[in-house]
Amino acid sequence: MAPVISLADIRRVFTMGDQQFEALKGISFAVAAGEFVAIMGASGSGKSTCMNILGCLDIPTSGRYHLDGLDVGGMGTDQLAEVRNKKLGFVFQGFNLLARTPAIENVELPLVYAGIAARERRTMAQRALEQVGLAGKEYNHPSQLSGGQQQRVAIARALVNNPAVILADEPTGNLDSSTSEEIMGLFTALNRQGITIIMVTHERDVAEYAARQITFRDGRIISDAQTKHVGQQG
Amino acid sequence: MDFLQTVKIALRALRTNKMRSFLTMLGIIIGIAAVIAMMAVGSGASYVISQQIASIGSNIILVLPGSTTSGGLRSGSGGSQTLTSDDVKAIMAECPSVDLAAPTVRSSALVVFGNLNWSTVLMGTTPEMFEIREWAISSGRSINQQDVDGAAKVCLLGQTVAENLFGSSDPVGKMVRIKKVPFTVIGLLERKGQSPQGQDQDDAVFVPLRTAQRNLIRSPFPNSVGALMVKGKSEALLAKAEEEVNSLLKQRHRITGSKEADFSTRNLSEILAVAEQSAKAMSLLLGAVASISLLVGGIGIMNIMLVSVTERTREIGIRMAIGAKKNDILLQFMTEAVLLTMLGGIIGIALGAGGATVVSRMLSWPTLISFQSIAIAFVFSAVVGIFFGFYPAKKAAGLNPIDALRYE
Numbered sequence: 127m128a129p130v131i132s133l134a135d136i137r138r139v140f141t142m143g144d145q146q147f148e149a150l151k152g153i154s155f156a157v158a159a160g161e162f163v164a165i166m167g168a169s170g171s172g173k174s175t176c177m178n179i180l181g182c183l184d185i186p187t188s189g190r191y192h193l194d195g196l197d198v199g200g201m202g203t204d205q206l207a208e209v210r211n212k213k214l215g216f217v218f219q220g221f222n223l224l225a226r227t228p229a230i231e232n233v234e235l236p237l238v239y240a241g242i243a244a245r246e247r248r249t250m251a252q253r254a255l256e257q258v259g260l261a262g263k264e265y266n267h268p269s270q271l272s273g274g275q276q277q278r279v280a281i282a283r284a285l286v287n288n289p290a291v292i293l294a295d296e297p298t299g300n301l302d303s304s305t306s307e308e309i310m311g312l313f314t315a316l317n318r319q320g321i322t323i324i325m326v327t328h329e330r331d332v333a334e335y336a337a338r339q340i341t342f343r344d345g346r347i348i349s350d351a352q353t354k355h356v357g358q359q360g
Numbered sequence: 361m362d363f364l365q366t367v368k369i370a371l372r373a374l375r376t377n378k379m380r381s382f383l384t385m386l387g388i389i390i391g392i393a394a395v396i397a398m399m400a401v402g403s404g405a406s407y408v409i410s411q412q413i414a415s416i417g418s419n420i421i422l423v424l425p426g427s428t429t430s431g432g433l434r435s436g437s438g439g440s441q442t443l444t445s446d447d448v449k450a451i452m453a454e455c456p457s458v459d460l461a462a463p464t465v466r467s468s469a470l471v472v473f474g475n476l477n478w479s480t481v482l483m484g485t486t487p488e489m490f491e492i493r494e495w496a497i498s499s500g501r502s503i504n505q506q507d508v509d510g511a512a513k514v515c516l517l518g519q520t521v522a523e524n525l526f527g528s529s530d531p532v533g534k535m536v537r538i539k540k541v542p543f544t545v546i547g548l549l550e551r552k553g554q555s556p557q558g559q560d561q562d563d564a565v566f567v568p569l570r571t572a573q574r575n576l577i578r579s580p581f582p583n584s585v586g587a588l589m590v591k592g593k594s595e596a597l598l599a600k601a602e603e604e605v606n607s608l609l610k611q612r613h614r615i616t617g618s619k620e621a622d623f624s625t626r627n628l629s630e631i632l633a634v635a636e637q638s639a640k641a642m643s644l645l646l647g648a649v650a651s652i653s654l655l656v657g658g659i660g661i662m663n664i665m666l667v668s669v670t671e672r673t674r675e676i677g678i679r680m681a682i683g684a685k686k687n688d689i690l691l692q693f694m695t696e697a698v699l700l701t702m703l704g705g706i707i708g709i710a711l712g713a714g715g716a717t718v719v720s721r722m723l724s725w726p727t728l729i730s731f732q733s734i735a736i737a738f739v740f741s742a743v744v745g746i747f748f749g750f751y752p753a754k755k756a757a758g759l760n761p762i763d764a765l766r767y768e
């Protein structure tokens with residue numbers, strides 16, 4: 127089966143004035159559909175830089191990136207926006223929900239930009255909220271939800287457009303350990319339903335939930351190991 | 361992204377900062393109200409001017425005693441005694457471009473009927489006056505030449521005077537006392553309404569010229585008159601008539617060379633031109649207020665929208681990450697700015713229309729708010745929103761999603 131994601135020799139050079147810094151020094155890996163990948167590594171090793179490229183938010187200085195059969199390389203900003211809208215779901219460390227906006231409308235947001243009609247949006251968002259166990263909290267604003275619940279809303283928002291991949295950069299970074307477990311339980315359950323997940327984390331026990339761990343150091347991959355067989359219980 | 365959703369998002373953003381939104385709108389509100397008022401004044405003035413032309417006729421020359429050159433001030437009629445009844449006769453006889461001329465003497469007088477009295481304006485004049493002004497009689501008869509020659513003690517009442525002394529009953533044939541002298545009421549003038557200056561033209565009583573000179577205004581110069589009204593044969597001949605009157609009076613008053621004339625002439629089209637000019641100046645002033653406050657209001661909107669873009673950088677980042685295109689963001693902020701100005705425009709239209717209605721009631725002008733002026737004001741407010749909202753919206757749309765997401 128063709129991989130959902132394939133990176134070939136990705137480099138990312140940041141230029142600040144006359145200084146240059148290579149945050150990614152040739153990253154190559156592929157992710158198959160249905161995988162659950164954890165990216166580990168020390169602070170500053172280039173994990174977020176890599177996630178931004180995977181998320182089509184940033185463009186690599188060189189290298190090739192294929193997402194779900196599409197060559198993302200030569201795309202313009204509007205095309206990239208469409209790829210983000212159709213193929214990707216984001217979960218951030220800081221939840222990044224819209225304030226003063228009910229949970230269900232936050233979940234609907236990707237569908238709004240996809241041009242889906244209001245009524246259909248509502249039912250799809252409703253279903254996504256049920257999937258993350260938040261039925262009954264549809265009209266709570268983010269300020270009326272706990273951190274764990276907010277992250278669930280964010281996950282529902284990432285799910286709602288049926289993306290090829292969900293990208294999560296330190297999704298448990300702002301949560302306590304028991305809430306982290308809840309969220310990881312949810313990710314595991316979603317992965318079992320066949321959703322591909324790539325997640326950055328600092329914490330070893332969080333990474334344990336993933337079947338495959340990729341470790342970065344100084345902009346390079348130093349290890350890429352299958353820790354469980356796909357489908358194995360965590 | 362559908363437009364309805366865009367409007368919904370924009371309205372939510374405006375509602376989040378109600379006070380700020382309102383204060384930002386103030387400039388637009390004032391500007392649009394001024395636009396409405398400007399157009400109302402403009403159409404009101406042209407209405408008044410056309411009314412004035414219709415009511416007086418543009419081919420009339422006023423001859424005033426005394427000179428106008430002393431600091432531009434004109435002494436009131438009676439203040440100078442330089443014009444006489446003989447001047448009027450001479451003008452009628454010797455100026456070929458003149459159709460009619462009529463003298464007036466003016467005073468205030470207490471008119472008494474039974475136990476009622478009314479203080480009003482007394483005018484002594486000749487029959488030609490009513491012809492020149494085209495004042496019609498609603499009952500009874502007008503003053504005729506015999507009345508003037510015989511200094512008859514008869515009078516014509518304006519509607520206001522008649523109402524106050526006689527109520528709804530017909531005053532013709534009744535006796536009234538003017539300055540304690542008994543007079544017979546021979547006629548009632550038709551209603552003329554307010555003058556454009558707001559004076560009640562029906563609050564006056566008219567008597568034959570000589571009667572006024574002998575019995576009511578005891579002047580040391582019994583033959584002198586106040587202002588003269590001269591009607592040209594036609595509008596085209598008005599300038600010529602004015603010249604003829606001028607040179608005739610100079611000759612009669614022995615004014616030669618650089619000696620200052622003891623009278624002055626002005627024609628109504630000149631006076632109307634002045635009125636038109638002041639209306640134009642008023643419109644110009646309002647126009648200046650409108651454009652300045654729209655400019656300042658627009659800059660205020662731009663400023664607030666820039667603040668809003670900065671405040672909501674993270675939101676913009678989220679929207680972009682989730683799939684908003686540049687144009688979606690651009691449209692969202694443009695919509696917000698235009699909604700802001702259009703809301704201000706609607707309030708401004710209401711305010712301007714209210715103000716113009718009050719003014720038109722007070723001056724008894726017709727309703728001056730046209731659909732056209734409302735449409736213009738509305739379009740203006742939208743254009744201000746588009747113009748001043750574009751730069752902030754462009755800035756928002758140009759944000760880099762990664763930087764925007766990281767923004768604290």
Ligand SMILES: Nc1ncnc2c1ncn2[C@@H]1O[C@H](COP(=O)(O)OP(=O)(O)OP(=O)(O)O)[C@@H](O)[C@H]1O
Pocket residue numbers: 140141142147149167168169170171172173174175176
């Ligand atoms: N926009 C940028 N301009 C310049 N340098 C950058 C930029 N973004 C990242 N870097 C640099 O690239 C390197 C990798 O940063 P990155 O954010 O990917 O680290 P990370 O692995 O996600 O670290 P952390 O675990 O702390 O989040 C860092 O040294 C950082 O300073």
Ligand SMILES: [Mg+2]
Pocket residue numbers: 173174175
């Ligand atoms: Mg990071």
